[in-house]
Amino acid sequence: MNSSPLRWFKSSYSSGDGDDCVEVAACADAVHVRDSKVTAGPELAVAPASWGAFLAGVTAGS
Structure with missing residues (x-):
């Protein structure tokens, strides 16, 4: 298990x-x-393939 801190990036679509x-x-x-x-609250973690499918669906709808 990797104990390195996560590197967070803000969405370019954020207001x-x-x-x-x-x-x-x-x-x-x-x-x-x-x-x-x-930032100290809850977070959602998904499999990379699921995230890719989500992004594909979002970009297809725009």
């Missing part, structure tokens, strides 16, 4: 005024998603 900010951190076995305003 500029800071109200709707999502951060993502990827590692080999999961992609972590959290609200940037609640």
